[in-house]
Amino acid sequence: MALLEVRNLKIYYFTREGVVKAVDGISFSVSEDETLGLIGESGCGKTTAVFSILRFVVPPGRIVGGEIIFEGRDIIPLSDEEMRLLRGEGIAMVFQGAQNALNPVMTVGKQISEVILEHESITKEEAWERAKSQLELVGIGSERVNSYPHEFSGGMKQRVMVAIATACNPRLLIMDEPVTGLDVIVQRQLLALTNSLREKMRLPIIFITHDLSVIAETCDNVAVMYAGKIVEKGDTVSLYKDPLHPYSKGLIGSYPSVRGEKKELKSIPGAPPRLINPPVGCRFYPRCPYAMDICEIEEPELKNVGDNRLVACHLIK
Amino acid sequence: MTKSEVLRVENLKKYFPVKKGLATLISSRKMEYVRAVDDVSFSVPGGKNLGFVGESGCGKTTMGRAILRLVEPTSGKIYCEGTDVTSLNKKQLKSQRRKMQMIFQDPHGSLNPRRTVSEILRQTVRIHELASSKAEEDSMIKDTLEEVGLAPAEEFGKRYPILLSGGQRQRVGVARVLILRPKLVVADEPISMLDVSVRIGVLELLLRMRDEFGISLVYITHDLATARYICDRIAIMYLGKVVEIGPTEVIYSKPIHPYTRALISAVPVPDPTVKMEEIPIKGYVPVSVTDAFSSCRFYPRCLYAEEKCGKEEPSLVEVEPDHYVACFRAKERSLRA
Ligand SMILES: Nc1ncnc2c1ncn2[C@@H]1O[C@H](COP(=O)(O)OP(=O)(O)O)[C@@H](O)[C@H]1O
Ligand SMILES: Nc1ncnc2c1ncn2[C@@H]1O[C@H](COP(=O)(O)OP(=O)(O)O)[C@@H](O)[C@H]1O
Ligand code: SF4
Ligand SMILES: [Mg+2]
Ligand SMILES: [Mg+2]
Numbered sequence: 001m002a003l004l005e006v007r008n009l010k011i012y013y014f015t016r017e018g019v020v021k022a023v024d025g026i027s028f029s030v031s032e033d034e035t036l037g038l039i040g041e042s043g044c045g046k047t048t049a050v051f052s053i054l055r056f057v058v059p060p061g062r063i064v065g066g067e068i069i070f071e072g073r074d075i076i077p078l079s080d081e082e083m084r085l086l087r088g089e090g091i092a093m094v095f096q097g098a099q100n101a102l103n104p105v106m107t108v109g110k111q112i113s114e115v116i117l118e119h120e121s122i123t124k125e126e127a128w129e130r131a132k133s134q135l136e137l138v139g140i141g142s143e144r145v146n147s148y149p150h151e152f153s154g155g156m157k158q159r160v161m162v163a164i165a166t167a168c169n170p171r172l173l174i175m176d177e178p179v180t181g182l183d184v185i186v187q188r189q190l191l192a193l194t195n196s197l198r199e200k201m202r203l204p205i206i207f208i209t210h211d212l213s214v215i216a217e218t219c220d221n222v223a224v225m226y227a228g229k230i231v232e233k234g235d236t237v238s239l240y241k242d243p244l245h246p247y248s249k250g251l252i253g254s255y256p257s258v259r260g261e262k263k264e265l266k267s268i269p270g271a272p273p274r275l276i277n278p279p280v281g282c283r284f285y286p287r288c289p290y291a292m293d294i295c296e297i298e299e300p301e302l303k304n305v306g307d308n309r310l311v312a313c314h315l316i317k
Numbered sequence: 318m319t320k321s322e323v324l325r326v327e328n329l330k331k332y333f334p335v336k337k338g339l340a341t342l343i344s345s346r347k348m349e350y351v352r353a354v355d356d357v358s359f360s361v362p363g364g365k366n367l368g369f370v371g372e373s374g375c376g377k378t379t380m381g382r383a384i385l386r387l388v389e390p391t392s393g394k395i396y397c398e399g400t401d402v403t404s405l406n407k408k409q410l411k412s413q414r415r416k417m418q419m420i421f422q423d424p425h426g427s428l429n430p431r432r433t434v435s436e437i438l439r440q441t442v443r444i445h446e447l448a449s450s451k452a453e454e455d456s457m458i459k460d461t462l463e464e465v466g467l468a469p470a471e472e473f474g475k476r477y478p479i480l481l482s483g484g485q486r487q488r489v490g491v492a493r494v495l496i497l498r499p500k501l502v503v504a505d506e507p508i509s510m511l512d513v514s515v516r517i518g519v520l521e522l523l524l525r526m527r528d529e530f531g532i533s534l535v536y537i538t539h540d541l542a543t544a545r546y547i548c549d550r551i552a553i554m555y556l557g558k559v560v561e562i563g564p565t566e567v568i569y570s571k572p573i574h575p576y577t578r579a580l581i582s583a584v585p586v587p588d589p590t591v592k593m594e595e596i597p598i599k600g601y602v603p604v605s606v607t608d609a610f611s612s613c614r615f616y617p618r619c620l621y622a623e624e625k626c627g628k629e630e631p632s633l634v635e636v637e638p639d640h641y642v643a644c645f646r647a648k649e650r651s652l653r654a
Binding site: 042259 | 513569580588
């Protein structure tokens with residue numbers, strides 16, 4: 001059984017301009033020893049999708065359909081108190097741009113131990129010791145337990161956020177664009193940390209990014225999102241080697257690399273659609289070089305094509 | 318200066334005074350400065366693109382702006398096609414700007430939201446007095462919109478920037494520059510705010526500026542992967558200084574400066590079968606640099622440092638034709654590479 005299973009989840013924002021179908025019927029699952037990458041361009045619904053898991057979606061946004069099954073039970077109907085307990089202990093999250101969300105007037109040790117004390121009935125001293133070992137875990141070192149956030153660089157603050165997120169030994173960690181905006185060297189150090197967490201804590205992770213190469217370095221499996229939908233899913237190695245959905249193909253074909261032969265890049269025409277009144281058929285139809293008549297009228301279903309590969313495209317029979 | 322050079326920069330420096338509390342201002346006599354650009358020299362031949370790559374805070378934006386005198390250099394010389402830009406007065410500078418243009422990171426912030434696309438372009442045409450009649454203006458605007466891929470021009474011309482996608486807005490940013498047919502364009506992170514799937518389209522457009530219009534680009538970015546596609550030569554910056562400069566493929570295939578090596582090895586590769594390597598570097602980038610260096614500026618982070626590195630600052634030395642490195646161990650490292 002999967003640790004987390006999301007079924008036909010729909011989240012819409014009811015705005016004055018119209019209904020934004022930010023997440024429109026996505027399904028995916030995460031197993032106990034998996035790092036799942038969720039990749040897509042900005043605005044395709046990644047943050048909305050994972051926010052809904054921890055009930056962070058606020059009006060005008062609303063879950064309008066679907067199930068989120070964590071460890072066997074649907075968590076959408078949970079009470080607010082049950083959800084509060086689930087956050088941190090069950091599922092923890094490192095938010096996008098979170099390094100700026102640390103409390104500037106509180107030591108990092110205090111910030112970590114407070115989170116632990118909120119969830120566990122242990123003494124302050126015990127929590128403080130745990131805070132120190134968290135700082136060790138993320139490679140900052142326990143001697144910095146009394147430091148304030150302003151004494152840290154952006155990359156180190158992001159490590160503190162990881163220390164906070166993992167402080168209560170969650171059973172699933174969600175990281176939303178954890179390395180976006182960091183410089184490459186710092187970014188690489190954080191990716192190495194992510195990989196080591198997963199080995200040391202055996203922690204399953206949902207890793208969100210718009211960067212194909214970051215997924216390649218961290219994730220076993222990847223789900224490609226486009227305009228509120230998952231268009232393809234599979235294991236990272238085979239999906240990158242042989243993408244089946246024209247959007248995945250386009251994305252991989254347009255991705256530059258510093259290594260190896262300088263391959264020719266192909267651009268994808270057009271731009272992602274707005275999610276108010278998205279195209280009715282396949283949402284990629286207006287940009288797709290292989291589009292057929294049916295693509296304009298009928299939405300393709302996400303179909304299993306074997307080897308754990310799922311694709312939503314009329315070309316794939 | 319040779320004839321084919323579009324831009325020559327000599328010993329460019331830009332220091333910003335550090336703002337301090339009043340108390341410290343009164344008590345300490347000595348003013349402190351952030352050495353954002355600290356003695357940079359290079360040249361750009363006509364129709365070639367030069368990339369400046371480095372981590373945030375290393376001085377790329379300041380350097381780009383100083384070249385166009387959007388910030389006044391502290392010292393140094395800038396020549397554009399032989400004209401000493403640093404000595405121009407305001408009026409002369411204005412006419413020089415037609416030759417030297419800038420494309421900004423955020424196309425949203427640099428386009429007037431109250432004007433339509435064609436009004437934005439028309440304004441540029443009028444400021445620089447490019448056309449002698451309304452009909453001529455119209456045809457210049459139409460041609461330029463088509464050149465940057467905003468066709469049909471009539472339709473895009475009528476739109477306001479807010480109704481364009483990020484990629485289309487950046488194309489307007491390019492159009493506004495291209496309509497002037499400048500010799501040199503400084504592009505500061507022009508694609509880093511765009512959706513991944515539209516970046517390559519804009520990159521291709523920037524390449525066409527070089528290939529079809531002979532415009533040289535100074536391409537500023539933190540992204541080594543896209544720089545590879547757009548630049549003929551690459552300069553690697555660290556703490557206000559160029560530490561390595563050379564032909565793009567040489568820099569990527571056999572980097573010599575220890576910082577360049579670290580930077581390149583840290584770039585994630587979009588291939589899941591490639592394993593992550595350790596990055597050959599230690600420590601962190603200092604927040605800002607106010608003191609003059611009495612050592613190699615990379616010394617505190619370098620895994621190859623020797624005694625001399627802590628005592629003197631190395632300058633750029635040619636290790637092979639057109640490939641310069643500022644590292645005392647460059648020669649032996651290039652022999653080993
Ligand atoms: N609070 C909100 N109100 C209205 N629309 C929103 C809100 N938050 C997000 N959206 C819209 O929902 C879509 C998905 O956004 P988001 O989940 O943030 O995407 P991503 O994380 O992939 O960038 C976008 O079109 C965005 O404009
Ligand atoms: N107007 C300014 N006043 C003071 N310091 C500045 C100013 N602009 C930039 N700096 C400083 O100069 C250094 C280089 O900045 P910048 O040129 O923006 O680097 P980059 O574009 O490579 O990120 C940084 O330390 C920055 O804080
Ligand atoms: S000069 Fe010395 S300290 Fe500087 S990069 Fe070279 S080896 Fe390292
Ligand atoms: Mg997001
Ligand atoms: Mg900058």
